[in-house]
Amino acid sequence: MKVMVGSLSYTDSEMSYESTDESIISLQEENLITFTLFFKISKEDVRGKEKRFSISTIYEKEKRKWIYENASYLSETLRNLSDIVKMHYISDEFTPEFLEKLDQMLSESIKLGFIESPHLKNKATITCPICSNKNQISINEKYSELNIIEHKIFKGDVCPHQFTVYLDFKLNTLGYKEPEVNFSILKEKLVTLKTPYDELFEVSEN
């Protein structure tokens, strides 16, 4: 994968609104496919008062299906990168500090699996700790290698039970949060339990 950052000026500020967002572009001859984010930065001293930027991630064409499957995370990652670009863009040339920061962010993103790894998928297979039913759940929390994800599973997501799961950054289940238990339910159930001592208790109560 390669990453390109480009920029251009508008001739008319009204054009800017038409071309935001991201796009998947095939480069047929090169046998490549790109995922590109377009964004703008306001700048008073240029024509159209805005500059138009793009960040492209470039892949071998065989990764086409994977790109579509993970488009939402690619989009989020590139938007984070675009925030860095916005913060550091001063003139037509990017400062060395910016380039260093961009390099750092890209390497972290790749290391954390945001860009290249199959762990990019935001779906986790969750097993209910009570009934062991399984289901695939979308995880939307932002996460990194250093933190665990605490994700609440609601009734109906996996099974009729509600619980909180701890996941690692690869979305593997690490454990479960201790559930709150209401012992009054147990008390009600215990009353219904039949034992040979029931008669003795009835006599005592009378």
Add this chain to the structure above:
Amino acid sequence: MKKLSNKKRKIKKIKELETVIVPDEFKEQFIEAEKKVAKFFDTLDWDPKTGRILIGGERYILVRASSMRFGFPESLVSQLDLEGGINNPLAVKLIYQMAKSLGESDAKKFHLSMGFDEPIDKLSTGPIHFAYTGWAKVDIKPESNPTPDENYFLMYTHPQSFEADSYILLRGNTSSIPVCIMNAGYSSGWCSESFGIELYAREITCRAKGDKECLFVMAPIEKIEDKVKEQLAKLTTE
């Protein structure tokens, strides 16, 4: 009456810890504790003719581990119609509390019998007593900080936990949750009684769910969930 004391053990002078693994700074303390606990269990009288097992003059019973941990709870949850079987949170809590009470009660009696006053004396005999009674061997990790206050933290594994062994024998390492709930409960009960503070233990990895070891953390109740998350996060970076 047939006396089954282990004469070899009586004669042997303990130079190295045999029943527990601890960080070096605790070794001396635990060697002393091991001698005391060994002396206590040397009084074992096993007399099937009268149907009694006595240790230190007290009645003990032998129960098949799997019956205690799985047979009994499974029957109970079935009769109470609790869904999810032994993984039902009510059942889990009940088993934990039962084991915690056993740990507290055993510790109280043991400390009284042995005349212990110091918290560290009381605590150090716990893992050794645990091994002698067949629950598991204990391996206390260097990250531990067993102080009798809110900073108390214990990290330990139970190699050969009777619960993990029993589960694996029954069903393999297929559990979706850690199964050594009685191990956690009993050890937290013993330590709570020893230090006079309310402690809570959770198992975070378990052989019965395919992990390499049964790893526990113990801390005051208000800190336990954070400690669990902290250790789980550390495991992901190892």
